[in-house]
Amino acid sequence: xxxxxxxxxxxxxxxxxxxxxxxxxxxxxxxxxxxxxxxxxxxxxxxxxxxxxxxxxxxxxxxxxxxxxxxxxxxxxxxxxxxxxxxxxxxxxxxxxxxxxxxxxxxxxxxxxxxxxxxxxxxxxxxxxxxxxxxxxxxxxxxxxxxxxxxxxxxxxxxxxxxxxxxxxxxxxxxxxxxxxxxxxxxxxxxxxxxxxxxxxxxxxxxxxxxxxxxxxxxxxxxxxxxxxxxxxxxxxxxxxxxxxxxxxxxxxxxxxxxxxxxxxxxxxxxxxxxxxxxxxxxxxxxxxxxxxxxxxxxxxxxxxxxxxxxxxxxxxxxxxxxxxxxxxxxxxxxxx
Amino acid sequence: xxxxxxxxxxxxxxxxxxxxxxxxxxxxxxxxxxxxxxxxxxxxxxxxxxxxxxxxxxxxxxxxxxxxxxxxxxxxxxxxxxxxxxxxxxxxxxxxxxxxxxxxxxxxxxxxxxxxxxxxxxxxxxxxxxxxxxxxxxxxxxxxxxxxxxxxxxxxxxxxxxxxxxxxxxxxxxxxxxxxxxxxxxxxxxxxxxxxxxxxxxxxxxxxxxxxxxxxxxxxxxxxxxxxxxxxxxxxxxxxxxxxxxxxxxxxxxxxxxxxxxxxxxxxxxxxxxxxxxxxxxxxxxxxxxxxxxxxxxxxxxxxxxxxxxxxxxxxxxxxxxxxxxxxxxxxxxxxx
Numbered sequence: 001x002x003x004x005x006x007x008x009x010x011x012x013x014x015x016x017x018x019x020x021x022x023x024x025x026x027x028x029x030x031x032x033x034x035x036x037x038x039x040x041x042x043x044x045x046x047x048x049x050x051x052x053x054x055x056x057x058x059x060x061x062x063x064x065x066x067x068x069x070x071x072x073x074x075x076x077x078x079x080x081x082x083x084x085x086x087x088x089x090x091x092x093x094x095x096x097x098x099x100x101x102x103x104x105x106x107x108x109x110x111x112x113x114x115x116x117x118x119x120x121x122x123x124x125x126x127x128x129x130x131x132x133x134x135x136x137x138x139x140x141x142x143x144x145x146x147x148x149x150x151x152x153x154x155x156x157x158x159x160x161x162x163x164x165x166x167x168x169x170x171x172x173x174x175x176x177x178x179x180x181x182x183x184x185x186x187x188x189x190x191x192x193x194x195x196x197x198x199x200x201x202x203x204x205x206x207x208x209x210x211x212x213x214x215x216x217x218x219x220x221x222x223x224x225x226x227x228x229x230x231x232x233x234x235x236x237x238x239x240x241x242x243x244x245x246x247x248x249x250x251x252x253x254x255x256x257x258x259x260x261x262x263x264x265x266x267x268x269x270x271x272x273x274x275x276x277x278x279x280x281x282x283x284x285x286x287x288x289x290x291x292x293x294x295x296x297x298x299x300x301x302x303x304x305x306x307x308x309x310x311x312x313x314x315x316x317x318x319x320x321x322x323x324x325x326x327x328x329x330x331x332x333x334x335x336x337x
Numbered sequence: 338x339x340x341x342x343x344x345x346x347x348x349x350x351x352x353x354x355x356x357x358x359x360x361x362x363x364x365x366x367x368x369x370x371x372x373x374x375x376x377x378x379x380x381x382x383x384x385x386x387x388x389x390x391x392x393x394x395x396x397x398x399x400x401x402x403x404x405x406x407x408x409x410x411x412x413x414x415x416x417x418x419x420x421x422x423x424x425x426x427x428x429x430x431x432x433x434x435x436x437x438x439x440x441x442x443x444x445x446x447x448x449x450x451x452x453x454x455x456x457x458x459x460x461x462x463x464x465x466x467x468x469x470x471x472x473x474x475x476x477x478x479x480x481x482x483x484x485x486x487x488x489x490x491x492x493x494x495x496x497x498x499x500x501x502x503x504x505x506x507x508x509x510x511x512x513x514x515x516x517x518x519x520x521x522x523x524x525x526x527x528x529x530x531x532x533x534x535x536x537x538x539x540x541x542x543x544x545x546x547x548x549x550x551x552x553x554x555x556x557x558x559x560x561x562x563x564x565x566x567x568x569x570x571x572x573x574x575x576x577x578x579x580x581x582x583x584x585x586x587x588x589x590x591x592x593x594x595x596x597x598x599x600x601x602x603x604x605x606x607x608x609x610x611x612x613x614x615x616x617x618x619x620x621x622x623x624x625x626x627x628x629x630x631x632x633x634x635x636x637x638x639x640x641x642x643x644x645x646x647x648x649x650x651x652x653x654x655x656x657x658x659x660x661x662x663x664x665x666x667x668x669x670x671x672x673x674x
Contacts (some may be wrong), residue, residue, distance in 0.1 A: 057452040087422045091446035095471045105442040109428035116392040223481045 015203035017324065018042045018196050018234075020144075022059045022215020023049075024078050024185035024249055025209030025241055025310075029323070032316030033206070034069050034139050036324065038061035042196040043069070046210070047124065047217075048151040048181050048218035049163045053101050054092075056111040057118055060164075061215065062128060062143055063110060070135035074104075078249065081106045100169045125192045142192020144219040149187050149216050154178040163214065166299055172251040175258050181218045189224050197228045204327035205229055207238035207280075209308060211252045212268055213259070218277055230279045235330035237282035237323055238272060240265035244288040265289045269296045281334075282326045283310060284319075302330055345585035349553035352540035354661065355379045355533050355571075357481075359552020360386075360398045360416050361586055361646075362578055363545030364405035366660070369653030370543070371406050371476050375660065378476035379533040380406070384461065385481075385488040385518050386500045390438050391429075393448040394455055397478055397501075398552065399465060400447060404454070407472040415586065418443045437506045462529045479529020481556040486524050488551050491515040492621075500551065504525055509588040512595050518555045526561050535563045541664035544568055544575035544617075546645060548589045550596070557613055567616045572667035574660055575609055577602035580645055581625040602626045608632045618671075619663045621645065621656075639667055 021030050021043055028042050045062045065083055067073035074080045084104035093099045096266040117127040123146045132141045151163035153176040207216050220226045230235055245263050253263055261267040265285040272280050283301040286308040293303045306322045307315060358380055367380050382399045383415045404410035404418055421441035430436045440470040454464040460483045469478045488500035490513040495566040517612050547553050557563045566573055579602050590600055598604040602622040609617050623645040630640045643659045644652060
């Protein structure tokens with residue numbers, strides 16, 4: 001949020017929250033926010049780990065958020081749909097086709113439908129809206145961009161590796177020296193984002209506890225998005241995906257080590273501050289990391305400690321409440337909105 | 338076969354049979370032939386009922402033959418794969434997508450693989466060969482053409498209806514006044530057919546008991562195919578799909594009535610004779626239709642009566658033996674090959 005801007009009064013009852021999310025960790029907080037806000041929640045998902053596999057347009061983060069908000073996500077696997085079956089994969093393997101990326105029978109309906117709707121000329125925002133509505137999701141879910149962006153990690157020898165090859169096929173085992181988002185310069189913000197950022201009811205922006213490098217950073221790298229978020233009067237709050245020096249899930253901690261960053265919530269805050277100075281107004285860390293609070297506050301952010309582990313639905317709702325409460329306090333303190 | 342042509346001696350042990358097939362009925366005889374001939378059987382399937390559905394290239398007749406030859410076909414349904422599940426369809430319906438054409442979870446692997454291999458630039462013959470080999474089929478299966486041909490039926494009012502809409506969605510209920518094959522003039526014989534017809538070991542050609550109008554006729558209508566079959570020295574034999582005035586399965590009998598043809602094996606023989614004079618050397622009818630034998634012989638065909646119902650695998654093998662025996666007799670009688 002800018003410190004010198006005011007906007008017309010809002011009724012808090014119709015205020016809108018925009019959440020930026022990657023996959024599992026982000027989706028948990030999005031679900032908590034969804035319980036509180038329903039139609040008043042907008043979720044923008046990372047699409048830079050999207051890829052085309054077997055001719056199908058696969059959007060892993062969008063789908064994880066979508067299935068989570070529809071409460072049909074597979075909690076055991078951490079991805080895909082609940083009550084899934086694997087007959088397609090079994091038959092695919094018999095046909096000697098690539099089967100390292102698992103596509104469940106029910107999940108396939110999403111990919112086949114998306115691929116066909118895109119082929120018919122719909123944008124990814126339009127397709128996502130149609131799928132979300134069919135699944136009964138009240139929140140508005142959209143991708144960061146309508147264009148194709150592809151994350152590559154750089155290995156130690158400098159050679160690139162497509163994200164799903166790294167993440168799924170090689171189980172994040174190779175050491176990385178960096179990452180980049182192919183196609184990002186030609187991408188623009190999605191229609192969903194443009195609608196959201198121009199909505200006068202937008203009162204809070206939350207960076208969910210997703211991987212800062214390959215989930216949140218691609219979103220913030222879409223030309224125009226960070227500037228629009230930074231210039232918007234609504235407070236921007238990030239939730240640390242690192243708790244007591246560990247990532248809850250995924251390669252965040254491993255990446256931070258390989259990228260020579262301090263492996264802590266402070267490291268995450270410093271990363272955001274360095275990459276996107278002035279973007280974050282608030283930062284939420286776990287109670288376990290309360291000792292880091294002064295150092296993060298010294299970066300110019302208001303810091304709240306909370307239980308950020310989100311094991312239960314109540315944990316998610318409570319953390320969502322704390323995010324919204326911090327946003328409201330920041331708005332009040334600074335006389336914004 | 339032409340009556341004035343001879344070709345070099347063949348060892349019967351390496352002689353090849355080419356069967357032309359539509360879906361279920363044709364596939365039954367193809368399976369019988371496969372038991373006798375294995376690698377020495379070539380099967381050319383109708384592809385004019387192929388269509389693109391949900392962005393997937395679906396080839397119903399090719400798949401029915403392929404699954405039947407691999408003995409993984411669904412005998413209860415008469416189409417698709419055995420031990421099939423329907424989770425994809427269930428999820429598709431939840432997404433409000435068209436679900437009138439049923440695609441099983443295992444069957445989907447075939448369609449997704451075919452669509453992707455075609456997209457990569459493979460021909461349908463190449464894709465079919467790859468799928469067949471993966472399924473362990475020893476016979477050579479190929480489509481009638483590499484190009485896209487689409488059957489339309491004409492309704493009584495003259496308006497066209499795409500074949501799968503007629504066959505699956507409307508369950509063959511509308512009365513028809515005709516049919517045509519869109520794209521047939523621009524189509525050419527498949528590479529598989531060209532290889533087969535130029536193979537010096539080709540000694541018999543069999544038109545399986547498939548629908549004469551929308552399964553066999555499209556194959557014979559591909560420019561070049563009927564001429565190549567007629568001019569080839571190998572005898573050409575058709576098996577009647579009509580037994581005692583009834584079709585075993587599908588709309589053949591209903592179509593014959595609506596097209597004002599005699600509803601009998603004689604009607605089928607007359608149709609082939611009228612459409613493709615000089616093509617057929619032999620015609621196999623059911624024992625129940627033995628009274629029609631003289632009239633069909635008067636059309637210039639050698640007629641054999643047999644059990645053409647093919648309820649059991651043994652029935653299929655026996656009928657296949659009789660087809661090959663008639664072909665051998667015709668070759669011997671006419672001093673051909």
